[in-house]
Amino acid sequence: MKKISFALFAALILTACTKQQLPVANYDIIPQPKEVRLDDGKPFELSPKTIIHYEANLQREAQFLSEYVNDIFGYALKTQEYQGQTDGIVLKLSPADFNQAEAYEINITPKQITIKGADAAGVFYGIQTLRKSLPIQTSNLKPQTSQLPCGTIRDWPNFAYRGMHLDPCRHFIDLDSVKIYLDMMAMHNMNQFHFHLSEDQGWRIEIKKYPELTEIGAYRNGTVIGHNGNLYDTIRHGGFYTQDELRDLIQYAAERHINIIPEIDLPGHMQAALACYPNMGCTGGPYEVWRRWGVSDDVLCAGNEEAMQFAENVLNEVIDLFPSPYIHIGGDECPKVRWEKCPKCQAKIKELGIKGDGRFSKEDYLQSYVMNRMAKVVEARGRRVIGRRVIGWDEILEGNVSETAIIMSWRGIEGGIEAAQKGHDVIMTPLSHLYFDYYQSEDIANEPACIGGYLPVERVYEFQPLPSELTPEEQKHIIGVQANIWTEYIAHFWHVQYMAA
Numbered sequence: 001m002k003k004i005s006f007a008l009f010a011a012l013i014l015t016a017c018t019k020q021q022l023p024v025a026n027y028d029i030i031p032q033p034k035e036v037r038l039d040d041g042k043p044f045e046l047s048p049k050t051i052i053h054y055e056a057n058l059q060r061e062a063q064f065l066s067e068y069v070n071d072i073f074g075y076a077l078k079t080q081e082y083q084g085q086t087d088g089i090v091l092k093l094s095p096a097d098f099n100q101a102e103a104y105e106i107n108i109t110p111k112q113i114t115i116k117g118a119d120a121a122g123v124f125y126g127i128q129t130l131r132k133s134l135p136i137q138t139s140n141l142k143p144q145t146s147q148l149p150c151g152t153i154r155d156w157p158n159f160a161y162r163g164m165h166l167d168p169c170r171h172f173i174d175l176d177s178v179k180i181y182l183d184m185m186a187m188h189n190m191n192q193f194h195f196h197l198s199e200d201q202g203w204r205i206e207i208k209k210y211p212e213l214t215e216i217g218a219y220r221n222g223t224v225i226g227h228n229g230n231l232y233d234t235i236r237h238g239g240f241y242t243q244d245e246l247r248d249l250i251q252y253a254a255e256r257h258i259n260i261i262p263e264i265d266l267p268g269h270m271q272a273a274l275a276c277y278p279n280m281g282c283t284g285g286p287y288e289v290w291r292r293w294g295v296s297d298d299v300l301c302a303g304n305e306e307a308m309q310f311a312e313n314v315l316n317e318v319i320d321l322f323p324s325p326y327i328h329i330g331g332d333e334c335p336k337v338r339w340e341k342c343p344k345c346q347a348k349i350k351e352l353g354i355k356g357d358g359r360f361s362k363e364d365y366l367q368s369y370v371m372n373r374m375a376k377v378v379e380a381r382g383r384r385v386i387g388r389r390v391i392g393w394d395e396i397l398e399g400n401v402s403e404t405a406i407i408m409s410w411r412g413i414e415g416g417i418e419a420a421q422k423g424h425d426v427i428m429t430p431l432s433h434l435y436f437d438y439y440q441s442e443d444i445a446n447e448p449a450c451i452g453g454y455l456p457v458e459r460v461y462e463f464q465p466l467p468s469e470l471t472p473e474e475q476k477h478i479i480g481v482q483a484n485i486w487t488e489y490i491a492h493f494w495h496v497q498y499m500a501a
């Protein structure tokens with residue numbers, strides 16, 4: 001009797017321990033869902049026997065969830081089409097239940113988890129929430145079963161545009177690493193990837209009409225050491241993406257509900273292109289793919305029709321490749337010192353009848369001519385993507401840029417305020433809050449060296465993208481936010497990941 005009691009007691013303890021040790025999901029995740037309501041009762045138990053049932057069109061979503069579970073627990077879940085099952089995990093579309101795109105609801109009961117979305121993207125974000133809630137297993141002894149407390153989670157985005165930027169020009173980033181970056185974005189419900197593909201220090205996208213751009217322009221013969229001193233290394237640095245590789249990347253991003261916005265930065269930040277085609281600069285060169293950081297005085301010659309057609313031809317190939325509704329044409333940091341002295345640029349100013357005024361110089365207005373001309377190229381190619389528009393950095397407000405251009409407000413939020421008041425759509429990406437190439441702590445000695453600044457995660461979180469200076473009507477022009485990672489001082493992808501995380 002005593003023995004039996006002991007065995008029973010031991011069994012009870014064992015059961016209790018086993019129960020206690022079962023890992024439990026936690027819905028405190030980033031970004032925090034709008035509503036999380038927990039219910040009492042027995043939790044849902046996730047195990048290798050759990051099946052994911054998906055409605056038609058959500059097969060890829062089901063595979064993603066299975067892969068994520070495999071990453072965490074070491075077992076994949078079986079996926080099959082939904083036929084009214086009352087157990088397992090169900091993925092379904094239910095647009096009538098939501099007021100806006102990309103919204104989702106997760107319902108967890110003891111027998112079943114249902115993720116329903118306004119669209120496939122909504123289901124995908126529900127999957128990300130579920131995935132982030134699962135208990136991370138670091139030991140080799142992965143438990144087979146984990147518990148998900150019952151309840152309901154609802155979420156929807158504040159902004160349609162949720163962007164992350166990456167600069168593979170200052171330091172080249174291979175495609176596998178870019179894919180990891182896209183995975184990091186997907187995990188955080190980000191849906192716009194701003195891919196900065198041309199710079200003074202390297203041209204990164206294959207353009208069939210101008211092969212020299214990548215044969216010559218994709219490589220520099222050394223890099224300045226430290227913070228733009230006078231010492232250089234002699235290591236050849238570079239790389240580029242072929243159009244086939246980019247097509248593969250576009251597909252990879254699309255599966256994760258991410259649009260890729262290509263940027264060709266013009267008419268400044270063009271020195272790598274000028275190294276290939278010196279006649280397109282005002283002085284005729286010679287130019288090198290730049291080995292320094294900063295802002296080069298050498299820009300595209302706006303008075304040279306060949307240079308303008310070059311930019312148009314490049315954009316046309318970019319437009320053919322990327323299905324994005326937005327094409328970024330840069331427009332930032334374009335010094336006017338060459339244009340002021342260039343006979344061709346001055347002749348163009350005369351021909352166009354451009355005059356300076358109290359606010360802007362005639363060269364500023366010449367840049368507006370370039371930006372508006374490129375915007376027309378993009379807008380004219382709307383056959384594949386209706387309503388396709390350009391994005392430019394906030395400098396393009398200096399002059400008379402067309403109202404159809406979307407303004408990326410980076411030097412602060414002031415450019416965004418001015419742009420919204422003028423009727424432009426705006427993406428807020430102020431360096432004060434959203435430049436992730438800045439230091440993350442004040443303990444600089446123990447941080448990897450970076451460009452400078454100080455941007456703790458609290459400041460990122462406290463950013464309010466809708467300025468109170470704007471009327472509610474004007475605030476509607478703020479279509480979203482974006483964080484940027486420039487790589488002058490980020491030579492390795494581990495450092496990119498550190499800065500993004």
Ligand SMILES: [Zn+2]
Pocket residue numbers: 281282300301302303304338339342343344345
């Ligand atoms: Zn010129």
